[in-house]
Amino acid sequence: MSFNDERGSSTAEFAVLLPAVAVMLSLVLGFGVLGIQQIQVQQAAGAMARELARGEDSATARASGVKLAGNEARFWQSTASGYAQVHVSKSVRLPIVGSIQVHGQASVAVE
Template sequence: MRFSDESGSSTAEFAVLLPAVAIMLSLALCFGVVGIQQIQVQQAAGAMARELARGEDDATARASGVRLAGNQARFSLSTSNGYSQVHVSKTVRLPIAGSLQVHGQASVAVE
């Protein structure tokens, strides 16, 4: 007596692989979110440094940073040796990986 009936084997294979595929897709989504947040933080740092270099006050530069990076971002502004320097950091909370810090910094010569 031989058992060569393979009906249902693709369903069993799918059931075994589905959790792995779901985890891989979730991780890809998390990396995408971190990438987007990193870009936003870096753009905020660059915009803030340019505004400081043009002679704008700290409040105007911070308003641009909040607009680009969000309210949860932390900003460090300084102007020394003819350069305006900005450091922006933000905590990104992910459902699978937990919390990650993204940082952006920019330095522009003062005009």
Template sequence: MDRMDDRGSSTAEFAVLLPAIALMLSLLLCLGVLGMRQIQVQQAAGAMARELARGDDTGAARARGIQLAGTSARYTVGNGGGYATVTVAKSVDLPVVGAVEVRGTARVANEK
């Protein structure tokens, strides 16, 4: 084999770059999951705050939040100063990063 022969060099380069590419794709997937969960908790907080602002009871609003964000989320409900305020927090376990908490808050003026 000649020293100037570069057969197999692209295979070696691919083998060196493959772990970096896999890590980048994994991080991209984790960011996508994190974004979806953030939207989920924000929508749950908004729906709960709207229900409370209309005058529904806390149990009905919490049921709506559980429907949208799940039972593993934590819900904080406040109704004072003419506003219904809801915060929904949820822990997301990402395979590469670990546990990350996403939080959504909504504040809606009471209709009554």
């Protein structure tokens, strides 16, 4: 056996790099999920504000928000000074990073 034998070196390099690749992949997928949740929360806020501005009751607007953002989201709504204002927040749990809050808000002039 020679000391210049390089058989198995690519396997060893792969074994060393695999955990780093797995962590990077987890982070990329996690932030993709975070982006999707942010979009859903913002869409929920917009839909709720539009419904409140049209004169729908708050239960109907909340049902629309729950449909888009989910049951675990928190909603704040107000129709003051001629505007329907809605704020939606949701906690998103990501592996490695932990829990992150996403927020969405919308304001629409009351018709």
